[in-house]
Amino acid sequence: MKRLSLLITMALVTGATTSSFAAGRTHIEIVGSSTVYPFSTVVAEIFGKKTTFKTPKVESTGSGGGFKLFCAGGGIDTPDITNSSRRIKKSEVEQCAANGVNAITEVHIGFDGITIANAKKAPDFKLTRRDIFLALVKEVPSKKDGELIANPYKTWQDVNSALPATKIEVLGPPPTSGTRDAFAELALEGGCKTFDWIKQLKTDSKAAKQAGDKAKATTLKNKYKTICHTVREDGAYIEAGENDNLIVQKLDKNPAALGIFGFSFLEQNSDKVKGAAIDGVAISFESIADGTYPISRPLYFYVKNDHVGKVPGIKEFIAEFTHDDAWGDDGYLTEKGLIPLEPAKRKAMATSAQGLALLKLDAE
Amino acid sequence: MSETTKKIQQGLKKRYAREKRFRFFGLLSILISFTFLLVLLTTISSKGLPAFQQTYIKLDVLLDEDVLGVNKTSEHQALFAANYGKVIKNSLKTMFPNVKGRKQKRALKNLVSKSAAYDLRDEVIKNPDLLGTTRSFWFLAKDDIDMFMKGKIDRNVPEADRRIKDYQLLWIEQLMTEERLEKRFNTVLFSAGDSREPEQAGLKGAVMGSLFTMLVTFFLSFPIAVAAAAYLEEFAPQNNRWVDMIEININNLAAVPSIVFGLLGLAVYISFFGIPRSTPLIGGLVLALMSLPTIIIASRAAIKSVPSSIKEAAVGLGASPIQVLFQHTLPLAMPGILTGTIIGMAQALGETAPLLMIGMVAFVAEVPSGVMDPSTVMPVQIYLWSDSPERAFTERTSAAIMVLLGFLVLMNLFAIMLRKKFERHW
Numbered sequence: 001m002k003r004l005s006l007l008i009t010m011a012l013v014t015g016a017t018t019s020s021f022a023a024g025r026t027h028i029e030i031v032g033s034s035t036v037y038p039f040s041t042v043v044a045e046i047f048g049k050k051t052t053f054k055t056p057k058v059e060s061t062g063s064g065g066g067f068k069l070f071c072a073g074g075g076i077d078t079p080d081i082t083n084s085s086r087r088i089k090k091s092e093v094e095q096c097a098a099n100g101v102n103a104i105t106e107v108h109i110g111f112d113g114i115t116i117a118n119a120k121k122a123p124d125f126k127l128t129r130r131d132i133f134l135a136l137v138k139e140v141p142s143k144k145d146g147e148l149i150a151n152p153y154k155t156w157q158d159v160n161s162a163l164p165a166t167k168i169e170v171l172g173p174p175p176t177s178g179t180r181d182a183f184a185e186l187a188l189e190g191g192c193k194t195f196d197w198i199k200q201l202k203t204d205s206k207a208a209k210q211a212g213d214k215a216k217a218t219t220l221k222n223k224y225k226t227i228c229h230t231v232r233e234d235g236a237y238i239e240a241g242e243n244d245n246l247i248v249q250k251l252d253k254n255p256a257a258l259g260i261f262g263f264s265f266l267e268q269n270s271d272k273v274k275g276a277a278i279d280g281v282a283i284s285f286e287s288i289a290d291g292t293y294p295i296s297r298p299l300y301f302y303v304k305n306d307h308v309g310k311v312p313g314i315k316e317f318i319a320e321f322t323h324d325d326a327w328g329d330d331g332y333l334t335e336k337g338l339i340p341l342e343p344a345k346r347k348a349m350a351t352s353a354q355g356l357a358l359l360k361l362d363a364e
Numbered sequence: 365m366s367e368t369t370k371k372i373q374q375g376l377k378k379r380y381a382r383e384k385r386f387r388f389f390g391l392l393s394i395l396i397s398f399t400f401l402l403v404l405l406t407t408i409s410s411k412g413l414p415a416f417q418q419t420y421i422k423l424d425v426l427l428d429e430d431v432l433g434v435n436k437t438s439e440h441q442a443l444f445a446a447n448y449g450k451v452i453k454n455s456l457k458t459m460f461p462n463v464k465g466r467k468q469k470r471a472l473k474n475l476v477s478k479s480a481a482y483d484l485r486d487e488v489i490k491n492p493d494l495l496g497t498t499r500s501f502w503f504l505a506k507d508d509i510d511m512f513m514k515g516k517i518d519r520n521v522p523e524a525d526r527r528i529k530d531y532q533l534l535w536i537e538q539l540m541t542e543e544r545l546e547k548r549f550n551t552v553l554f555s556a557g558d559s560r561e562p563e564q565a566g567l568k569g570a571v572m573g574s575l576f577t578m579l580v581t582f583f584l585s586f587p588i589a590v591a592a593a594a595y596l597e598e599f600a601p602q603n604n605r606w607v608d609m610i611e612i613n614i615n616n617l618a619a620v621p622s623i624v625f626g627l628l629g630l631a632v633y634i635s636f637f638g639i640p641r642s643t644p645l646i647g648g649l650v651l652a653l654m655s656l657p658t659i660i661i662a663s664r665a666a667i668k669s670v671p672s673s674i675k676e677a678a679v680g681l682g683a684s685p686i687q688v689l690f691q692h693t694l695p696l697a698m699p700g701i702l703t704g705t706i707i708g709m710a711q712a713l714g715e716t717a718p719l720l721m722i723g724m725v726a727f728v729a730e731v732p733s734g735v736m737d738p739s740t741v742m743p744v745q746i747y748l749w750s751d752s753p754e755r756a757f758t759e760r761t762s763a764a765i766m767v768l769l770g771f772l773v774l775m776n777l778f779a780i781m782l783r784k785k786f787e788r789h790w
Contacts, residue, residue: 041727059726060726244751270525336560337753
């Protein structure tokens with residue numbers, strides 16, 4: 001009896017509190033990409049100190065996870081802002097619309113570079129994206145077009161005779177990480193595309209899609225992705241977890257190894273590690289900003305316009321984020337490793353963001 | 365000597381040797397585990413101890429009413445919004461007048477933490493009479509300066525690779541000769557919430573979050589677990605298929621990976637009941653589910669160990685089953701139940717995996733003041749700090765681990781004390 005009445009009271013209490021949960025929220029809720037997280041949190045913190053609004057809560061869920069939560073509905077119990085290290089996909093916009101989230105503002109905040117680094121005391125590395133692709137994927141193209149063989153390369157010299165004869169040993173993020181996605185897309189796929197017959201797969205897939213043959217388009221696209229994005233599993237690529245600090249420490253101890261991580265970690269640890277030049281371009285603040293460094297990606301955040309006015313401070317938060325003190329060339333975000341937009345673009349973006357301009361995706 | 369004695373004596377040698385070997389291996393395993401513990405503790409404390417100190421910089425700040433644009437009679441709002449960063453910058457400029465170039469100017473501004481302006485603001489709001497005067501204030505030093513003062517930045521590294529440049533070294537030397545640099549006990553670590561600036565980051569938010577979460581967990585799991593254990597031990601029909609099923613399930617639940625409880629919490633509490641994410645309430649609810657089986661099993665063992673003679677004597681004197689339970693069995697079983705509860709709670713205190721699913725792995729700067737405020741817990745804070753790029757977070761991560769370990773030791777000590785206090789012998 002005691003247990004039963006306890007259960008009943010519990011159910012009643014939960015029921016009573018549920019109704020009061022949705023009533024109102026006085027802090028902004030932000031979810032999304034772990035790459036944007038360090039920037040978003042800094043702005044959130046300063047926003048909380050500078051203004052009388054509460055400090056926003058920032059969760060790091062990954063870009064995809066962020067959109068899932070963001071697009072789950074228009075209610076006050078869903079996040080107000082989601083961060084992303086890629087542009088919102090058409091499917092995600094549709095998902096949002098299906099759940100009643102129609103008015104979204106897109107804010108492009110800048111860029112992030114991914115570095116392939118080794119220990120300071122080790123020799124400099126000069127890589128091309130083709131080298132990276134050949135060294136790290138599971139199956140590489142053989143001499144004959146259209147044929148794949150298991151990756152035979154053991155040392156960097158096997159890949160490219162200009163490189164040192166050290167064993168291929170790369171510490172990088174696991175598949176769950178956004179950095180890994182971006183690395184696969186920009187570095188591996190970039191090298192992959194230098195093989196004409198593989199590139200042809202993608203072109204064929206697009207042609208098939210236009211011809212209306214959806215099944216063929218998907219098969220070709222999947223084949224292309226498998227070739228380009230599948231990382232080898234024979235120990236040359238070591239998944240070092242999401243912790244980039246750990247990778248830096250391991251590189252410092254093992255001069256023969258290379259590591260993959262975000263530019264901000266390189267900047268903070270420039271006494272221990274150095275970045276490799278990719279396609280002849282050294283990684284630096286400037287080369288990422290002007291787009292010559294090939295492995296860099298845009299960073300965004302998306303705002304749910306319906307929540308403006310319901311949750312206090314959203315407009316002011318956008319204003320703080322898009323102020324030159326924050327995302328400008330000398331702003332506090334660049335101190336944390338954000339690569340800013342060009343001044344003219346920044347100005348235009350600030351105006352459109354503060355005016356809550358609606359997101360429009362170009363038809364692909 | 366007879367044959368048998370000989371045989372026995374020969375065998376005796378072997379038996380002694382065997383015993384010696386066994387003792388040796390036992391000692392060895394203790395030694396190995398002790399070494400591991402020692403290595404763990406020394407690495408953590410050697411890394412973490414410096415974090416309990418923090419460098420402060422003394423600046424003479426002229427609270428110029430013209431620069432700030434406010435005066436003693438200004439409203440609170442105007443005082444709040446004034447540009448205090450500017451007066452701090454001016455104070456630094458007067459101290460180091462020869463600083464040229466954008467990079468150096470920026471570095472100069474970054475001698476003190478960004479919090480300096482807000483600290484100054486709070487001082488002025490507290491006492492507007494300060495306006496117009498020049499006062500000395502101790503401000504938090506920026507993390508890079510702090511790291512240098514603790515010897516974490518090597519000045520022999522080439523300048524290009526060093527986070528403290530040569531001109532900054534000169535400033536630091538000047539500040540040191542003027543006795544404007546001081547290392548003090550790091551009170552911020554215990555009085556502030558989380559921050560992305562290492563020097564401003566504190567554990568209070570996480571500690572309070574853990575406290576609220578544990579309160580919810582305790583008040584939910586303890587009564588339910590004790591009631592369930594008492595019912596199963598004392599009232600449930602013996603050899604009943606349903607009771608057996610429940611028992612098996614409880615034992616199985618104790619071995620379920622904790623992340624599963626997180627998923628359950630996400631599906632049931634958040635999606636169905638609509639309890640807000642990232643609050644101690646939802647965290648406590650999920651962790652209560654997780655610690656229930658542990659507490660039930662421990663409580664059942666404790667209740668079982670109460671001698672039946674005591675219960676039978678009570679029944680013999682006319683006590684009802686409920687009276688027997690509340691007046692005899694439970695009080696006698698309490699030390700065991702409490703020990704089990706504290707062990708279950710200690711487990712819950714160190715848990716991060718289920719909290720990942722319910723949004724408690726988040727940046728929360730404000731210290732929570734109730735179970736409905738967004739918050740994190742201590743293990744999550746450790747995880748978040750260990751993942752931050754700033755080097756000063758490395759030592760703070762270890763310091764946070766030390767604090768968490770301290771709490772766990774305290775909880776276990778408390779469990780032992782309770783047991784000692786309430787233990788009965790019969």
